[in-house]
Structure formats: structure tokens, C-alpha cells
Amino acid sequence: MDKNERLTMIVFDGDLDKAMASFIIATGAAAMGKQVTMFFTFWGLNVLRKEEVIHAKKSFMEKMFARMMPRGPKKLGLSNMNMAGMGPKVMKRMMKEKNVSSLEELIEMAQDLDVKMVACTMSMDVMGLQQEELIDGLEYAGVASYLAEADEANTNLFI
Amino acid sequence: MDKNERLTMIVFDGDLDKAMASFIIATGAAAMGKQVTMFFTFWGLNVLRKEEVIHAKKSFMEKMFARMMPRGPKKLGLSNMNMAGMGPKVMKRMMKEKNVSSLEELIEMAQDLDVKMVACTMSMDVMGLQQEELIDGLEYAGVASYLAEADEANTNLFI
């Protein structure tokens, strides 16, 4: 397989704007016929969290941590001009006015286009996140799996 | 064309330090004879804004947004140790003492070296920025154009 037919990205940040950028690139590349792998790690995992509270067995610290982190695309902040949560609202409204897809729609689109979404198992372990707390259709793997995929792709981004 | 003769970067962040890093890499690569494309998106567009206020036709929300975002290289903050604007001043003074080019000079240098600077049209639309608000000599394109260029380059960075 030609390297130009593949693209990988590590989604490290869990901000709405960076998540938007990731999925715009991912769906754009997939629409052009590329095989895309998104590897979600650290705060990036928050993008994949289900909106509802899932009662998983956790230590006290894990519970606190999970409670403080945003649950899914609707709750993410901005990396810039967040203004205590007003920034994301303004940006979402401006996106809607311009008919730009929301992050939730982009995630669905990515899944329809067979973008491979991988959750980093080590980060899940550290942050105390369990599979039932994340959306369906994910794969679970570690850094070795990411590196093997990056070898097969020409474009590898860290976002 | 050999892939090593090209380099692309997505400039997502609009902080002075990250913008400096982008342009140092871009001008360095261009000086080595590489064909460099910088794709400015989201907050990265602020790096390209003209310093003066441009009265473009905008909705109320676009006006507010434009007013709150920094206009050009002189107004950018730091991603770290910003300290309410004192950080950038300190860093600029330290750069000057060491004879490091300012961001404004690096941008000029990039243009002299034929670095291709592309403004992301979708981000411009969402943020309500218009072509007359950005510096001259830019190209305007979307994610598909970026992806096509990344295919032709060995090094593709997301900054």
C-alpha cells in the first residue's frame, strides 16, 4: 500500500477547537479515499466519552478525576478564548450560522467513513477511564500499535 | 519532485512563541532550498491579521469575535508565562538583545523566500475574518488542498 493512502494522528488535546481540527482533517482525508487512524491519548480521550454518567467501579481518585474531566464533545472547552465556557458557546453558534458540522456530526461522519479510532489503553488506565465510558466502535491499543501504523503513513500529526 | 524538497505545516495556535517556532522552521527550511507551505487555521489566522482595524461587513457576533482576537504579530500572547501580556514583552526584549529576528521580520523573510502561506477558508468563515483583514500575498484554500500538499512532503507538522 502506498504511504500516501494512509494518514495517522495522535489526538492529545481535549479542547473543542483542536478536536474539530482533528476531525475535519480526518474526515477530509477519508473522503479522499485515505485510510485514517486517530489515536486518542491523555485529554484526547475526553472527546470519546459518553455524555451520560456511567457508574464504573473506580477508586476515589479515579472518580474525582472522571468527574472533573468533560464528558464528550458537548462539554469540551476551547484552547483559547474559553472565557469560562462562553467561548465554546459562541464558536458553536458561529459554526452553526455558517453551516459547519458540529463536532458530534464530524465524529459520526468519521465513523461512517471508517476512520479507525483507537483509544490509548495506557492513558485510559492512568486516567481511570473504562471501555463502557467511551463511545462504541473504538479499538483499544498502545503506543507500539500507533508506531507501527505511523510507519505505513506519509502524514503523521500530533494534535 | 523528491519529498525531501517539500515541508508543510498547519499553524493552528495563535501564540507568539508557537508562531515564532513555525516561522523559524519555515524560513530555515526555505533557506535550505525546500518548498514550504504553511497552512494557517483557527487561531493561527490571527498571526496574519493586519494591525489596523479594517471595517469589513460583519454580523454583530463576528464583530465581537474579531475585536477580542489579537490583530497581527505584535498583539499575540504567549502559550506559557503570558502574565497578562508582560511575558510577550519580556520575551521580545530578550530576543532583541540576542539579535533574534522578531516575528514581523520572520514573516517578511518567509515571504521573500517564497514560503507559501495559505489561509484556511473554512476557519475564516467561522471566525468571520475577511481577505482584506489579512496581510497581502496569501493564498486561500481548504483542507483538501492541505492534504494534497502533505502527500508531496516528507515532513508535515501540526503546530
Added chain:
Amino acid sequence: MDKNERLTMIVFDGDLDKAMASFIIATGAAAMGKQVTMFFTFWGLNVLRKEEVIHAKKSFMEKMFARMMPRGPKKLGLSNMNMAGMGPKVMKRMMKEKNVSSLEELIEMAQDLDVKMVACTMSMDVMGLQQEELIDGLEYAGVASYLAEADEANTNLFI
């Protein structure tokens, strides 16, 4: 040498979480037999600082700057949920409970695995950092050296 046998990264951020991510990728790649080069620039240099205060000859501004920046892996903050320094403590404790190596251990591991760690001389100059303030075993170079290495590698990340 095959491009897949090499990997480079620019470590720009000086946050604990991003530094962890960098070293997890670096040591993972090195363990798979890749030749890895980490190029530390701007805030990333703080990851390499010695813990103790080094009395180097500095200007007043350089002294102030050096005093305000974290000295080494134990002092780094988080890019997210830093909560005035409590975030890093919580994350370190959670990492320990899960038997994940600390950043100090990862740095040691990287050195044992012959990961090439390069400090950006221009950034050192701007930030007023001197070689005796950084850990041993580093190389010192500029952007041209980074670009030459990136040409030889398939995966090039900016973190």
C-alpha cells in the same frame, strides 16, 4: 537507512503531560529499534533542566526568567487541569498506582536506549539557559540540524 528506522520530534511544550507523551513515544520507538531524535526547544528545554539552582553568569532579565521557569521534570505543570499545581500531584499519584514510569524514569530510559536528545541552541540563547543548567548527555544544535534529521525519518512530530 530506511526512513522507518528513524523518528524525530520537536518538544516545544514544557508541560508534564506533553513531556510524558513525548518520552513514551520516544522510548517505545527506541525499544522497537528505531533511532529517535528529540529536539527540545522553547519551554521544552525546561524538561531538561537540572533540579538544583545553578549559578551561571546571567543578565538580570535572564535570572528572573530562569527563576520563573520550572527546573526539571519534578516541577512541570499540566497543560490541562493544572489547578495551581494540584493536578500534577494527582496525575503522578495515579501514574504510580498504575505502575506507569515517572517522567524522570522515562528520561533515564530514553538515555539508556540511546535516544538522541538535542537542545535548541537558539532557544537556550533567548531564554538565557546555559549548558551547565541542563542535564548531561545532550547534544546542542539548531534548526538546520533538526531539518536534516527530519529528512531521514518517516515520522516527524511537533509536540
